[in-house]
Amino acid sequence: MSRPLNPTFIAFGLLGSLLLLDLVLPIMNLLLHADWSGWIAELKQPDARQALKISVTASIISTLIMTFLGVPLGYLLARANLPFKRLWISLVFLPMVVPGLAGGILLLQMFGPYGMIGQPLDAWSIELTNNLAGIVLAQLFVASPFVVVSALAGFASVDPKLEQAAATLGDSRWQIFRRISLPLAWPGIAAGITLAWIRALGEFGATLIMAYNPHSLPVYMWVKFESDGLAGAMPVAFWLVLAAGAVVAVSMFLSGLTGHAYVVTPLGVRPHEG
Amino acid sequence: MISKKREHTVAILWAVLLAWPSVSASASPQDHAVSVLYAGSLAAVMENGVGPAFAKATGYGYQGEAQGSLGAAQMIRGRLRTPDVFISADPAVNESLLMGLHNGSRVKWFMLLASSQLVLGYNPRSKFAAKFRAAEANRIPWYEVLETPGVRFGRGDPSIDPKGYRTLFMFGLAGQHYHRPELPGLLGDPRNPAQVFPEIVLMVQVESGQFDAGVFYKHEVEAYKLPYISLPPEISLGDSRFAARYARQTYTTSSGLQVSGAPILFTITIPETVRHREAALAFVRFLLTSDKLLKQFGFGNVDHQVGGDVMQVPAGLREFASGTFKP
Numbered sequence: 001m002s003r004p005l006n007p008t009f010i011a012f013g014l015l016g017s018l019l020l021l022d023l024v025l026p027i028m029n030l031l032l033h034a035d036w037s038g039w040i041a042e043l044k045q046p047d048a049r050q051a052l053k054i055s056v057t058a059s060i061i062s063t064l065i066m067t068f069l070g071v072p073l074g075y076l077l078a079r080a081n082l083p084f085k086r087l088w089i090s091l092v093f094l095p096m097v098v099p100g101l102a103g104g105i106l107l108l109q110m111f112g113p114y115g116m117i118g119q120p121l122d123a124w125s126i127e128l129t130n131n132l133a134g135i136v137l138a139q140l141f142v143a144s145p146f147v148v149v150s151a152l153a154g155f156a157s158v159d160p161k162l163e164q165a166a167a168t169l170g171d172s173r174w175q176i177f178r179r180i181s182l183p184l185a186w187p188g189i190a191a192g193i194t195l196a197w198i199r200a201l202g203e204f205g206a207t208l209i210m211a212y213n214p215h216s217l218p219v220y221m222w223v224k225f226e227s228d229g230l231a232g233a234m235p236v237a238f239w240l241v242l243a244a245g246a247v248v249a250v251s252m253f254l255s256g257l258t259g260h261a262y263v264v265t266p267l268g269v270r271p272h273e274g
Numbered sequence: 275m276i277s278k279k280r281e282h283t284v285a286i287l288w289a290v291l292l293a294w295p296s297v298s299a300s301a302s303p304q305d306h307a308v309s310v311l312y313a314g315s316l317a318a319v320m321e322n323g324v325g326p327a328f329a330k331a332t333g334y335g336y337q338g339e340a341q342g343s344l345g346a347a348q349m350i351r352g353r354l355r356t357p358d359v360f361i362s363a364d365p366a367v368n369e370s371l372l373m374g375l376h377n378g379s380r381v382k383w384f385m386l387l388a389s390s391q392l393v394l395g396y397n398p399r400s401k402f403a404a405k406f407r408a409a410e411a412n413r414i415p416w417y418e419v420l421e422t423p424g425v426r427f428g429r430g431d432p433s434i435d436p437k438g439y440r441t442l443f444m445f446g447l448a449g450q451h452y453h454r455p456e457l458p459g460l461l462g463d464p465r466n467p468a469q470v471f472p473e474i475v476l477m478v479q480v481e482s483g484q485f486d487a488g489v490f491y492k493h494e495v496e497a498y499k500l501p502y503i504s505l506p507p508e509i510s511l512g513d514s515r516f517a518a519r520y521a522r523q524t525y526t527t528s529s530g531l532q533v534s535g536a537p538i539l540f541t542i543t544i545p546e547t548v549r550h551r552e553a554a555l556a557f558v559r560f561l562l563t564s565d566k567l568l569k570q571f572g573f574g575n576v577d578h579q580v581g582g583d584v585m586q587v588p589a590g591l592r593e594f595a596s597g598t599f600k601p
Contacts, residue, residue, distance in 0.1 A: 108479070113426065130467065209478060212471050223431070223433065229349075264578060
């Protein structure tokens, strides 16, 4: 069975591993030079624990909002006959090309205490900057495109014939969405949600402007670096890498539960058995 | 035949890639550019004023980077940045983070470059602009505006920014100067989350009108064209005649760095990380002879006293040195 290695694979493998090294080496370097006991002690400080709590809470809230609002939007963009559809799609991509700091300034002018939305709310003593809401808004801005785009791609890749077949059998649009489109598109959407969650967790630029306080983990890392140098920032960087790893693990677990493999059967879309 | 040709192309590509660093190193203008790491509040001054003026006057290139003074020093110390010139917003940053064996002797000397002072900058479109203008014209005291309910004012974070702890000192001095001991209470906790921001964020907050006012250096509000209220020299930290009074104010940062009040002085040095010595010397010389330019940007001119080891000051710069600096 053994075949000579395909030269294309060898070439691609060389190129690919260069990129992989670039991605993995900095993290390896962090772990290799880890001062485990010192760092763990550092993280027992109330400030660090508070920042971790803020980051986890904010990123879960923003990921839930992104999913709840972004998946319907992705479906709409993939399936509805919208006028100016390309325009809407490019609007979704917009935050991806705006640098974080610039995004923060734009958000601040909208949601700040004298902003278009912030000012009327301020009269009701509702503040959207310098608190958890500010962090969530910054995360939503930078990370939700991942959800919308993956939902759009996921729904677009569902074979319309399956949906049409369900329609001829009398299923409503909602039933088709729930029983056919969503399960088939889900693996791609779940990957998008995971990416968005990680992006939200690591968000720095827009957050710094929208909510310097309370410190999220990335902002806290920057503050520690500014005040204590590398020794202060490394334990927090370590925490951030761990947190991102945990997010990937949780996501894989969740998408495993919700079924990462579906089969189309005469009775509808079913999780793959075995 | 065709695949031979292609192989040739690939080989040439690789050769170019491998040879590129040496080609670019010998021919690139980067070689003649000075890289300057400077205190964040100088961003507008350096990028719009000093940098271009230096390049025009000397023919050297200029590459600047703004960082908080403490963060910048931490970067040099941790070998994350290797600037040719370092400009700090506080002599103490050199002394406590960069000088001496325990700091890896990254810096051995520095020279005083210019002085500055704290002012209260405000947004001209603020709801309270009329009151701020009245204070600017000295019709009402500045702290009365800050005491007005609803006024939002911001300040630097004392744990990452010299201006942050200087603002604490200023309010302490104000309490004594005006016989209003309750004034420092306007700040709340030293790191009051409703008031403290990184330098650049604070400017964004006030410029965009989300905050009514902030405590800034005079050269910052001049650069960003914000209207401002000047403070008396007894509390502005801008006048060395009041150094003894300033010195009675102290603060310990969250990382344990002990700082005390002192006139606001910017320092310049060529750290041991220098790679383009000629360009660095030219740049420092240019700044030390730019009193007029610095004044235009809102700085005060000072005698260029030397801190640290006088013998380490490069020969080409000694003529500008005037006395030794004692903190």
